[in-house]
Amino acid sequence: MYMFEGGTNFGFMNGANYAPYKPQPTSYDYDAPLTEAGDPNDKYMAIRQVISKYRDLPPDPVPPPTLKAAYGQVTMSKMSTLYDELDTLCPYGPIMTKYPISMEDMQQSYGFILYRTTVPYNSSDSVLSVPGIRDRGYVFINQTVVGVLSRMTNDPSITTTLNVTATEGDILDILVENQGRINYGSHINDSKGIVGNVTLAGGVLQSWNIYSLDLDAVINPSHGYHKNNKLKFKSIKNTDVQTPSFYSGTLSIDTVQDTFLNTKGWTKGQAYINGFNLGRYWPVVGPQVTLFVPASVLNTGDNNLIVFELENAPCSDDGYHGNRVWDDTCQFHFIDRPIINSTVSAVDDYYWMGKY
Secondary structure, three states: OOOOEOEEOOOOOOEEEOOOOEEOOOEEOOOOOEOOOOOEOHHHHHHHHHHHOOOOOOOOOOOOOOOEOOOEEEEOEEEEEOOOOHHHHOOOOOEEEOOOOEOOOOOOOOOEEEEEEEOOOOEEEEEEEOOOEEOEEEEEEOOEEEEEEEOOOOOHHHHOEEEEEEOOOOEEEEEEEOOOEEOOHHHOOOOOEEOOOOEEOOEEOOOEEEEEEOHHHHHOHHHOOOOOOOOOOOOOOOOOOOOOEEEEEEEEEOOOOEEEEEOEOEOOEEEEEOOEEEEEEOOOOOOOOEEEEOHHHOOOEEEEEEEEEOOOOOOOOOOEEOOEEOOOOOEEEEEOOOOOOOOOOOOOHHHHHHOO
16 A cells, blocks of 8 residues: 555645656545545545454544535636736746756746747757756747647657747747656656757757746745735736636635536646645646645635646637636536546647647
8 A cells, every 4th residue: 555645746746757757646646545635435444344353443433524515617717828927927037047057046946937048040940959858848939839848758859859940039938847856766856947958950049038937926925925926917818828828717605615626628737726726737648637625725705716727728719708708618617526547648748749
């Protein structure tokens, strides 16, 4: 038995396995006798039954599972993009370096970091190579996404390179996600960000501006150093679902109970409720589809759900009206049961690279 009680890697606290590099999901409920919500299950009862054959059991009854709520749907509105919020996420501005430096050298531990440089020469369908990507990178030319780089493969040359076309003077951005550190074995020294040079058509790119992005501090300013810094949310039309963007919705409830956020229909990102970082979601890869929402982070009345969707939101321009996107697919659902062992999707990094 690996885990007696299945916990949760809230926030950015999941680890990773190797080789190849494989980030662990937000849930740590590896078929544990006590679930992620702390409830006894059939496995617990079976273990208890076996023990009872050899030892007297405590007289106290087994605590029952806590009540779970199916609160239903929350309609989301697209509020702003990464670029709208860049100054808020990095209030002190970028650090300028000749070559990329790691997240740790930027005094940042978790989350996301943006690397920016100016393309020094024309290039047509040329290879952009980032062998030191740690761990997943979204590549933009003049704020338009052109592809995804990923460390998740046995052959790094496959997903750490990308063919791009750019003109001298274009702005190249690489948004890097720290997907979780390897926390055991010989690879435990697992620096994040970009740990090495970036080349385009064989030439080493220099003169980088590096933005350390602090999502936690600006989504919940009371938890960070920038207490006067808040996201400058404004309802906008869903014109570009490819750009990493913030979406917001309100869950209104009369009673507070444990629940689960069903992320089916969304792609990949980070979810917050009332400023609390629930963790990462990536249902298109799986196997985890829901995020555990403990009652302790909810309030009676209105609860603010914010997600930072990195790739594709199930939202469209159709039905846009005023401050809302009246789109019945632009929703999350709160349900009363976990989905943490869903069939793993055939969608992988090769698909994401090929779709741009």
